[in-house]
Amino acid sequence: MDEPRNHLNTEKENSINNLKNMNQSTIQNLVYVIRDQQVMMDCDLAKLYQVETRVLNQAVKRNISRFPESFRFQITSREYEDLKSQFVISSSDNGADNYGGRRTLPYVFTEQGIAMLSAVLKSPTAIQVSIRIMETFVEIRRYMVSSTWMLDKINRLELCQMDYQRRTDKQIEQILDFIADHAEVTQRVFFEGQIYDAFSLLADLVSSAEKTLVLVDNYVDINTLNILSKKKQNVSVFVYTMKRTKLTGKDIENFNSQYPSLEVKYTRTFHDRFMIVDETRAYHIGASLKDAGKKCFAINLLEDNTIIRDITRRLELEAEETG
Template sequence: MERNEKDVLSQKNEEISSIEVVQPRIERLICVIRDKQVMVDSDLAVLYQVETGALNRAVKRNVQRFPEDFRFQLTAEEYENLKCQSGISSTKDRGYGGRRTLPYVFTEQGISMLASVLHSEVAVNVSVGIMRTFVEMRSFIANNALLFERISNVELKQLEFQKKTDEKLKQVFEYISDHEEASQKVFFDGQIYDAFSLIVSLIQKAKREIMLIDGYVDVGTLNLVSKKKENVSVVIYTQERTRLTESDVENFNAQYPVLEVKYTKVFHDRFLIIDREKAYHVGASLKDAGKKCFGINRIQDDEIIKSILQRLESEAGLE
């Protein structure tokens, strides 16, 4: 186990003055363990502005998304070697001192997965920066292979292959950083977490109001809309045979005001309308998202959105 190759050869950096290193703070936090470039959970927690325990609890709640090649726990020997190579004082600063359990480390794939688990703009932006640093480091190593005598021929071939794919990865990073969802998305049976994650991300885009048209709602639906931003109102249009009770609505409003439930029979399909500007056609009730194959489509035609809003207003006038 050794720190990342760039730090190992820091004394030779003057020989390659034409190369600039972006985000040096992040690069210093990347180390090599079990022949993989990884970052320690406590370092990631600092970057994501969360507690280390909170980060690991979020991962444990979604542990199926973090297989061994995404995240693994250090052995006692690996932990001691890491502390020795990092320096005792720096390891305390980074949160290692006084830990009751051995740290977890995350590979590049695991770090990219963290953004979807933590559900925050900070996590998305930091993950993009970290992933770009991984890309930059691979490019650095591949372009300066002669400086790294410890890298085997097999590792160099792997780095060269990864370098060829980095351009596509950069396009993915740009997609993430723009926070723009695809106009169409299909989920297959079993993709419950992915479906819920997308729906929550749409709900969190609302700045003023969320309007949901869904004939079958229950407490599970309220769990989703509770992810909204503070001071965003919610109006749910559903059928009178809804499973929601007055007590459910009162309990919701006590913690996440303001929710209003209205009843209508004229809609068969489900629609999610954000701030009366963006609308989505949802192929399944929100409470059942991911249980069977369904799709979510962004409605691009503003006239259609206006028509839906006008119908809702006419329904309200008939009450």
């Protein structure tokens, strides 16, 4: 039996049948807002993953414990009608008793649910498609943040005279660059499988440092250095870890030959992981950098600046000899 047609996206199907033609614009057109959440429909995801919708949903049912309500839910008839109205679809295009040719109402997946799909489907295509979808969700969030801020700014700029138009255009461009480079993270939770998102955020935190970067992590290895390599050229990095670390002297030497400078010190005092940026911002990280995204963990910005001083002093007192 042929795959049922999804009448919500009849004009989009030809552009998503081939992975080579997939781009962020294509994926963005498949993201809807339902129950104040950004979601994608099971039939659209099936086309992107190049499987049948029933195969995708069967794989989910076999691993249903991985997909709580916050990851995947079935939309109601009212929600489906509202969804159709967004695309001005007439009643003649869809039978009253079926849902775009389906016998049941569609399931939709949130960002966390989509990230989990790559682990369930277990194919190279699923992994690559999930990465592209996650990148698209990141871009959508950045756009929403910048758009909200810009609306207020533009309303005030409209009061300016035409003589200032050129300068205004330049200011808007600078504002957008600033938002992209300085968006502060106060709290973020990553679920199992969100390896790319976790790596991306940690790399952003590392690259935000202008002078110094201090990492407290008992378990560091080459994967940790891969994230630290995203730092700016003149930033000094200090890593505090345990002596049984998998990081070798040769690894440190090779890193410093390309990304100076890194200094590794040893301590047994700390259990949790911390990252201190320019001695002004401290983050509590729930997992070692090398394992970020493999299991559920959180990153929190520590609001109390005295904590930075306390952590720094304790590191200075408890650091062991490197020999």
